[in-house]
Amino acid sequence: EAQVTQNPRYLITVTGKKLTVTCSQNMNHEYMSWYRQDPGLGLRQIYYSMNVEVTDKGDVPEGYKVSRKEKRNFPLILESPSPNQTSLYFCASSYRGLSGELFFGEGSRLTVL
Amino acid sequence: DAKTTQPNSMESNEEEPVHLPCNHSTISGTDYIHWYRQLPSQGPEYVIHGLTSNVNNRMASLAIAEDRKSSTLILHRATLRDAAVYYCILRAAGSGNTGKLIFGQGTTLQVKP
Numbered sequence: 001e002a003q004v005t006q007n008p009r010y011l012i013t014v015t016g017k018k019l020t021v022t023c024s025q026n027m028n029h030e031y032m033s034w035y036r037q038d039p040g041l042g043l044r045q046i047y048y049s050m051n052v053e054v055t056d057k058g059d060v061p062e063g064y065k066v067s068r069k070e071k072r073n074f075p076l077i078l079e080s081p082s083p084n085q086t087s088l089y090f091c092a093s094s095y096r097g098l099s100g101e102l103f104f105g106e107g108s109r110l111t112v113l
Numbered sequence: 114d115a116k117t118t119q120p121n122s123m124e125s126n127e128e129e130p131v132h133l134p135c136n137h138s139t140i141s142g143t144d145y146i147h148w149y150r151q152l153p154s155q156g157p158e159y160v161i162h163g164l165t166s167n168v169n170n171r172m173a174s175l176a177i178a179e180d181r182k183s184s185t186l187i188l189h190r191a192t193l194r195d196a197a198v199y200y201c202i203l204r205a206a207g208s209g210n211t212g213k214l215i216f217g218q219g220t221t222l223q224v225k226p
Binding site: 031033035040041042043044045048049050056058059090092100101102103104105106107 | 145147149155156157158159162200204212213214215216217218219
């Protein structure tokens, strides 16, 4: 089954404790992206990757890092999480081409105390 | 990056058609118009996309204005399961595809029985 898998789905952590949210897709998609969703602010793009070893900032990259060492994986790294990074995070992937339908993961709800 | 403008919310009665508008006056010639929806507690899912001509699929229809500065997502017979947030976004094709996507806050559709 074609899918985008995120882990963990839920996480409560404390300020400053490094964490990684993993994202994996099984559709051989070139494009992958991370979003955060906050009440009243909709979906905002954090980082995206057009292909392996190619990443770029979205609208809200501060406090986040990403890497794209393999085509299928695109982890989101919070080196020193802060309470303002409490949010619902979504990973998405697509072919890079014209059809470009985005497939989203189920989301990861992160709480930073 | 081209942005879209949508009404914050709309209401519909069950089994009636729904027309969800989207303005994208700064659209460029290579931008595809995509629609996604997000059901409660789920990740966004693809609905439909188009470039210039109107498009139909099993979920909905997409009507694109002749000047492409606006589009309308049409749900032919709304059901209670169509209650969701609907997002209209622009996705550049070819060399214009920078990977940056702006979702905005979308339109919250309420469907009344």
